[in-house]
Amino acid sequence: xxxxxxxxxxxxxxxxxxxxxxxxxxxxxxxxxxxxxxxxxxxxxxxxxxxxxxxxxxxxxxxxxxxxxxxxxxxxxxxxxxxxxxxxxxxxxxxxxxxxxxxxxxxxxxxxxxxxxxxxxxxxxxxxxxxxxxxxxxxxxxxxxxxxxxxxxxxxxxxxxxxxxxx
Numbered sequence: 372x373x374x375x376x377x378x379x380x381x382x383x384x385x386x387x388x389x390x391x392x393x394x395x396x397x398x399x400x401x402x403x404x405x406x407x408x409x410x411x412x413x414x415x416x417x418x419x420x421x422x423x424x425x426x427x428x429x430x431x432x433x434x435x436x437x438x439x440x441x442x443x444x445x446x447x448x449x450x451x452x453x454x455x456x457x458x459x460x461x462x463x464x465x466x467x468x469x470x471x472x473x474x475x476x477x478x479x480x481x482x483x484x485x486x487x488x489x490x491x492x493x494x495x496x497x498x499x500x501x502x503x504x505x506x507x508x509x510x511x512x513x514x515x516x517x518x519x520x521x522x523x524x525x526x527x528x529x530x531x532x533x534x535x536x537x538x
Contacts, residue, residue, distance in 0.1 A: 395422040396472055398459065401436045402427060402450035409450045412462050412492025419465030421454075443530045446482040457481065458526075462490035467523045467536050479526040481535055489518030489538070 398416055402409035404427045413423045428436065436451050440458040448461025455472055458480035471481055483490055525535040 395420050397422045398452050398454045400425045400450050400452040408492045415491035446484045462492045482524045487519050487521035
């Protein structure tokens with residue numbers, strides 16, 4: 372039993388050391404000038420080991436960025452980003468991006484269309500966000516859900532897509 376425990380601890384230590392030597396993947400994010408949900412999303416990515424640079428853009432420039440990255444219509448969101456030659460569109464969970472970088476599929480990138488409640492950066496209430504960041508809205512005696520199911524889509528080279536992960 373003692374040998375098994377020692378072996379497990381050694382494996383964990385070696386695994387942790389190997390991960391510490393791996394440089395953080397760099398994400399270049401493009402977001403509107405003021406978007407609290409995007410700030411929260413960038414922090415989510417940092418907490419999961421990514422090095423994030425945020426570029427603030429006017430909405431017209433953000434639209435041009437999506438066109439440059441070849442994000443298919445219907446998959447657009449806010450923000451857009453790039454990592455290791457892939458685009459990341461919307462509030463894609465860090466774990467999905469990590470899996471993308473591990474598997475390296477022949478694809479353009481990942482997308483979470485729209486702004487689903489509960490996606491990273493969209494979990495918290497923000498009364499000052501004009502893009503609908505509030506996750507619990509008590510208007511006219513009703514409440515919006517705190518979380519809604521959403522999919523992360525893998526956008527293939529031909530522009531087609533498939534579900535990468537369900538949340």
